[in-house]
Amino acid sequence: MRRIIYHFFILAGLLTLISCARRPANAEPLSEExxxxxxxxxxxxPVNIAPLNFSLLDNDKGILVAGxxxxxxxxxxxxxxxxxxxxxxxxxxxxxxxxxxxxxxxxGKWLSYKPFNIHISQDKIDPWFSYRLIPPGYQGWQEMGxxxxxxxxxxxxxxxxxxxxxxxxMNCHTYMNxxxxxxxxxxxxxxxxxxxxxEGEIEKLNTKTDSxxxxxxxxxxxxSGDYVAFSVNxxxxxxxxxxxxxxxxxxxxxxxxxxxxxxxxxxxSPLTKAEDRFETFPTFSPDGxxxxxxxxxAVSPMPDKYREARYGLYRIAFxxxxxxxxxxxxxxxxxxxxxxxxxxxxxxxxxxxxxxxRHGYGNFSxxxxxxxxxxxxxxxxxxxxxxxxxxxxxxSFHTWSSDGKWLVFxxxxxxxxxxxxxxxxxxxxxxxxxxxxxxxxxxxSYYKRQMRxxxxxxxxxxxxxxxxxxxxxxxxxxxxxxVQVKQ
Numbered sequence: 001m002r003r004i005i006y007h008f009f010i011l012a013g014l015l016t017l018i019s020c021a022r023r024p025a026n027a028e029p030l031s032e033e034x035x036x037x038x039x040x041x042x043x044x045x046p047v048n049i050a051p052l053n054f055s056l057l058d059n060d061k062g063i064l065v066a067g068x069x070x071x072x073x074x075x076x077x078x079x080x081x082x083x084x085x086x087x088x089x090x091x092x093x094x095x096x097x098x099x100x101x102x103x104x105x106x107x108g109k110w111l112s113y114k115p116f117n118i119h120i121s122q123d124k125i126d127p128w129f130s131y132r133l134i135p136p137g138y139q140g141w142q143e144m145g146x147x148x149x150x151x152x153x154x155x156x157x158x159x160x161x162x163x164x165x166x167x168x169x170m171n172c173h174t175y176m177n178x179x180x181x182x183x184x185x186x187x188x189x190x191x192x193x194x195x196x197x198x199e200g201e202i203e204k205l206n207t208k209t210d211s212x213x214x215x216x217x218x219x220x221x222x223x224s225g226d227y228v229a230f231s232v233n234x235x236x237x238x239x240x241x242x243x244x245x246x247x248x249x250x251x252x253x254x255x256x257x258x259x260x261x262x263x264x265x266x267x268x269s270p271l272t273k274a275e276d277r278f279e280t281f282p283t284f285s286p287d288g289x290x291x292x293x294x295x296x297x298a299v300s301p302m303p304d305k306y307r308e309a310r311y312g313l314y315r316i317a318f319x320x321x322x323x324x325x326x327x328x329x330x331x332x333x334x335x336x337x338x339x340x341x342x343x344x345x346x347x348x349x350x351x352x353x354x355x356x357x358r359h360g361y362g363n364f365s366x367x368x369x370x371x372x373x374x375x376x377x378x379x380x381x382x383x384x385x386x387x388x389x390x391x392x393x394x395x396s397f398h399t400w401s402s403d404g405k406w407l408v409f410x411x412x413x414x415x416x417x418x419x420x421x422x423x424x425x426x427x428x429x430x431x432x433x434x435x436x437x438x439x440x441x442x443x444x445s446y447y448k449r450q451m452r453x454x455x456x457x458x459x460x461x462x463x464x465x466x467x468x469x470x471x472x473x474x475x476x477x478x479x480x481x482x483v484q485v486k487q
Contacts, residue, residue: 022070023063023065023070023101023103024063024103024105024110024112025110026110027103027109027110027111027112028109028110028111028112029111029112029114030111030112030113030114031114032113032114033113033114033116034056034102034113034114034116035056035057035058036054036055036056036057036102037054037055037057037443037444037447038052038054038436038437038439038443039437040052040054040118040436040437041116041117042116042117042118042119042434043118043119043433043434043435043436044119044120044121044424044425044433044434044436045118045119045120045121045436046120046121046123046124046125046406046425047089047120047121047122047123047124048124048125048127048151048152049125049151049152049439050085050150050151050152050153050154050439051079051080051081051082051085051439052080052085052118052436052439053077053078053079053080053439053440053441053442053443054077054078054443054444055073055076055077055078055443055444056073056076056077056078056102056104057076058104059073059076059104059106060073060075060076061073061076061104061105062076062078062102062103062104062105063102063103063104064078064100064101064102064103065100065101065102065103066080066088066098066099066100066101067088067091067092067098067099068091069084069087069088076444077442077444079441079442082153089120092120096119096120096121096122097117097118097119097120098117098118098120099115099116099117100115100116100117100118101113101115119433121405121425123403123405123406123425125151125401125405125406125423125459126151126178126401126402126403126406126459126460126461127150127151127152127461127462128148128149128150128151128180128459128460128461128462128463128464129148129149129151129399129408129421129457129458129459129460130146130147130148130149130159130173130175130457130458130460130464131146131147131148131149131421131454131455131456131457131458132144132145132146132147132170132171132173132454132455132456133145133147133452133453133454133455134452134453134455135451135452135453136417136418136451136452136453142167143161143162143163143167144161144162144169144170144452145158145159145160145161145162145163145170146158146159146160146161146170146173146185147159148460148463148464149438150463154439154440154441157463158468159173159464159466159468159471160468160471160472164468164472165187165190165191165472165475165476166189166190166191167190168187168188168189168190168191168192169186169187169188169189170185170186170187170188171185171186171188171455171456172184172185172186172217172218172219172456173185173456173458174219174220174221174228174458175221175458175459175460176221176222176223176225177221177223177286177349177402178401178402178458178459178460178461179460179461180460180461180462180463180464180465180466181197181198181199181200182197182198182199182221182225183195183196183197183464183466184196184197184219184221184228186215186216186217187475191475191476192215193205193206193207193475193478193480194206194207194215194216194219195471195474195475196228196261197466198225198261200466202466202470202471202474203474203478203481204474204475204478204480204481205264205480205481205482205483206480206481206482206483207230207259207266207483209266209483209484209485210485211485212232212255212257212266212485213232213233213234213253213254213255214232214233214234214235215232216230216231216232216257216259216266216483217230217231217232217233217235218230218231218233218280218281218282220282220283220284221284222258222284222288222318222320223284223286223287223288224288224320225261226260226261226262226320227258227259227260227261227284227320227323228258228259228261229256229257229258229259229282229283229284229291229293230256230257230258230259230266230282231254231255231256231257231279231280231281231282231293232254232255232256232257233251233253233254233280234251234252234253234254235249235251235252235254248303248306248362248364248367249362249364249367251278251280251302251309251363252300252302253278253298254278254279254280255268255272255273255274255279256268256272256273256279256280256282256291256293257272257273258282258291258318258323259483260323260486263484263486264481264482264483264484265483265484265485265486266483266484266485266486267323267485267486268325269316269325269326271316271325271327271328271329272291272293272316272325275298276297276298277295277296277297277298278295278296278297278298278309278311278363279293279294279295280293280294280295280311280343280363281293281294281343281344281345281363283345283346283347284318284347285315285347285351286347286348286349286350286351287351288318288320289317289318289319289320290315290316290317290318291315291316291317291318291325292313292314292315292332292345292347292354293313293314293315293316293345294311294312294313294314294342294343294345294363295311295312295314295329296309296310296311296312296336296341296363297309297310297336306361306362307360307361307362308361309341309361309362309363310335310336310339310340310341310361310362311335311336311341311342311343311362311363312331312332312333312334312335312336312337312342313331313332313333313335313342313345313354313356313376314329314330314331314332315329315330315332316328316329316330323486332354332376332378333356333376333383335358339360340358340359340360341358341359341360341361341362341363341365342356342357342358342359342374343356343357343359343363343364343365343371343396344356344357344365344396344397344398346398346399346400347378347400348400348404348426349400349402349403349404350404351378352377352378352379352404352430353375353376353377353378353404353426353430354375354376354378355373355374355375355376355386355398355400355407356373356374356376357371357372357373357374357395357396357397357398358371358372358373358374358385359371359372365394365396366394366396366397366410366419367394368394368396369392369393369394369412369416371394371395371396372385372386372390372395373385373386373389373390373395373396373398373409374386375430375432377430384430386424386432388424388431388432388433388434388435389407389409389422389424389432389435391411391413392413393411393412393413393416394410394411394412394413394416394419395409395410395411395413396409396410396411396419397409397410397455397456397457398410398457399457399458399459400459401459402459402461404426405425405426405427406423406424406425406426406459407423407424407426407432408421408422408423408457408458408459409421409422409424409435409457410422410453410454410455410456410457411435414437414447418450418451418452418453418454419453419454419455420437420438420447420453420454421437421438421454421457422435422436422437422438423435423436423438424436438454
């Protein structure tokens with residue numbers, strides 16, 4: 001008798017497993033879309049991305065039919081094993097898409113939401129990207145670090161955290177077109193200095209000179225690897241009691257300079273260091289022949305007139321042979337003439353498109369709710385918003401992948417408080433797809449618990465392998481190399 005009962009339960013269990021793997025029959029179709037988080041409906045993803053797990057927001061129990069596979073939710077969440085996810089990606093159908101149908105049971109009957117697709121691009125994404133995780137504080141910090149994430153899995157590694165460096169600030173990590181062997185970042189306050197990682201060599205720089213108004217900030221590598229463009233800024237911040245933009249960061253003065261990696265010298269043009277202008281956020285063209293930056297007519301006093309500071313987009317010729325500049329500026333986009341301001345110019349690796357953030361005023365757009373991503377076509381001079389990308393909240397700092405097929409940017413669209421990384425595919429004509437949020441193993445739980453912002457997302461073509469101990473040793477013990485002004 002016990003054996004019969006035992007086999008009965010085994011058979012019942014097998015039947016349950018089989019029933020879990022079946023599409024519900026005679027389900028009543030609903031007219032609305034499935035409420036899911038993250039919103040992965042109709043997004044385009046790279047073929048090498050980690051599984052896009054997601055949760056149902058209105059029901060703890062559901063069935064998902066994805067391609068030819070059937071999944072039952074666990075506490076309202078659908079999880080894909082790496083093996084099953086790769087199978088889905090490899091069988092995306094003739095049009096390169098996965099069709100997804102979600103079923104829920106309500107009042108004793110099965111209901112089906114409108115089906116949707118996840119589109120698969122064969123353009124692979126750079127396998128790693130890095131970012132700073134920082135609490136949403138304004139004047140102080142308790143813990144922060146620069147991290148990197150494997151985009152083909154959920155693996156996250158710390159490059160450096162400030163619990164190892166006296167709780168100091170670290171920021172502005174930048175790579176040469178995604179090359180992790182060429183990296184710059186700043187350390188502030190305790191053990192301060194600019195850190196340059198160059199093909200395994202680590203150097204600490206003291207970048208304040210008698211001829212510049214501050215230490216160097218906002219770096220961008222020249223494609224030769226011999227130069228890094230920086231700005232120097234007298235930056236302040238103010239707080240609002242009654243304003244949608246809670247904080248304002250502004251410059252009272254700023255200039256753009258270029259640093260020679262080999263000679264430890266900086267130089268500039270009178271046109272990038274004008275007394276009556278604010279210049280900031282430099283970036284080199286992929287061929288290295290142009291230096292782009294944002295520039296505004298200087299206004300004072302600050303902060304009284306912070307809303308009058310509006311930056312346009314300019315460029316000046318640069319000669320890498322002798323570190324010299326052209327004798328004239330070219331206006332790429334006169335945003336102030338349209339009543340707007342721009343920040344964070346970044347050029348696609350093929351030199352065709354320049355992506356920037358456009359907003360109402362000022363230059364520090366990461367707290368401006370009206371900031372959107374725009375695209376300048378450097379071939380024909382046209383400028384247009386990235387309509388499929390932008391939201392009704394902050395869409396700001398961004399970086400191109402090494403092949404220019406993908407763009408990562410920071411956005412506050414989910415809750416208005418924390419920036420999160422979103423990814424979009426950009427085709428040869430500059431058309432961008434609906435962005436998708438960085439995948440997590442349990443995204444609903446993870447993003448609910450994550451109380452830090454993703455800051456300065458940047459692609460890398462491989463893992464950053466510089467050792468923490470070596471970085472810490474140089475930060476703590478090196479007196480630093482003094483940067484000199486080119487004579």
